[in-house]
Amino acid sequence: MRQRFWDRVPMHKMTPEEWEALCDGCGKCCLNKLEDEDTGEVALTRVACRLLDDQSCRCGQYEIRKTLVPDCIRLTPQSMGDVAYFMPETCAYRLLHEGKPLYWWHHLISGDPETVHEAGISIRGITVPEFEVPEEDWEDYIIEEPGT
Ligand code: SF4
Numbered sequence: 001m002r003q004r005f006w007d008r009v010p011m012h013k014m015t016p017e018e019w020e021a022l023c024d025g026c027g028k029c030c031l032n033k034l035e036d037e038d039t040g041e042v043a044l045t046r047v048a049c050r051l052l053d054d055q056s057c058r059c060g061q062y063e064i065r066k067t068l069v070p071d072c073i074r075l076t077p078q079s080m081g082d083v084a085y086f087m088p089e090t091c092a093y094r095l096l097h098e099g100k101p102l103y104w105w106h107h108l109i110s111g112d113p114e115t116v117h118e119a120g121i122s123i124r125g126i127t128v129p130e131f132e133v134p135e136e137d138w139e140d141y142i143i144e145e146p147g148t
């Protein structure tokens with residue numbers, strides 16, 4: 001990976017390796033959201049996708065996730081314009097798309113993949129799996145986005 005690529009390489013010119021390395025491992029994009037049909041307001045819940053590992057905050061089947069969870073969103077430089085607005089506020093892809101810098105706790109800055117957890121940004125240990133909670137009860141699990 002090129003030195004400080006996140007600061008100087010446009011997203012569409014990043015290599016696949018650089019693109020993947022942008023993910024901070026917070027896991028917040030793997031939580032289910034509820035959208036108010038009337039207002040369009042989106043609320044975050046702590047009900048997690050069935051494939052999320054609540055400790056590593058990573059997808060348990062990343063390579064084949066689209067087969068198992070067809071509506072999982074695959075981020076690409078091309079799709080950012082459409083999806084950035086509903087990604088977590090601290091998501092590295094959203095930050096760069098909006099021209100903002102990465103936070104100190106991002107592993108590319110800190111050099112340590114644990115800092116995203118230590119800083120209270122990730123969803124480690126706070127989720128419930130979606131197969132344990134009926135969808136009509138998800139509103140009981142609404143949370144504020146961790147770290148914001
Ligand atoms: S919200 Fe962004 S940075 Fe966090 S896990 Fe999802 S894609 Fe990665």
Ligand code: SF4
Binds near residue numbers: 073
């Ligand atoms: S399939 Fe994997 S990457 Fe997609 S939302 Fe679920 S846990 Fe996250």
